[in-house]
Amino acid sequence: MLEYTEEGNARLRNFAYIVSHNLRSHSGSISSLITLLEEENKELSHNELFQYLDKAAENLAETILHLNEVVEISLSRTQKWERINLKRCISKTVESIAILSKKATVTILNEVKENFNFKTIPAYLQSIILNFLTNGIKxxxxxxxxxxxxxxxxxxxxxxxxxxxxxxxxxxxKYRKDLFGMYKTFHNNPESKGSGLFIAKNQIDVLGGKIEVESEVDVGTTFKIYLPNEKK
Known part of the structure; x- marks a missing residue:
């Protein structure tokens, strides 16, 4: 069983490398095409949809960079902690889903204080923020x-x-015990996959944090993510 598990882990690591490499290549191609389009059509730089596209491509490249970091963390089993500004991290994520929130007519208010700087794993934090924002939109x-x-x-x-x-x-x-389970859904939304909260909870655990939930049907939900204020 140990040999089988090690073989499975090796395959997963290879798969992660292939996916991150291919995504990086495609992302680079998309960014290059956007640059060429803008050079040949200067008026596009003032087009709102083109600006959203450009920002989405930029954030995709950054996400893939973080994915590569996650792969490296998985392989080396060393956690790369970096000092980040929480408000700026959230602002970047909000920008990356601007067209999604606009289409859904959901206002996102970033009221995080300017001075929240702490050490964390940026790839995990960005993924956690993205999961809870898109969850709220969905x-x-x-x-x-x-x-x-x-x-x-x-x-x-x-x-x-x-x-x-x-x-x-x-x-x-009814659902508290299943809230962070894999493939657990609590509404009839066709876009529900039941993986977002599961992934976010596991990433919060890796960061040494915890999560609390308050919710009332047809009123709203509050998620509280406790992240250690790393001083190292």
Missing amino acids: YKSENRTSFIKVSSYSSGKYIVLQFQDNGFGIDLE
């Missing part, structure tokens, strides 16, 4: 003007990152 309510408010505060040795929305809400009495 489960918005059609009965009211939708918003996602992101805020932060200190709590002992933790920095708390809070995501509050006014969407569908979750019946915690």
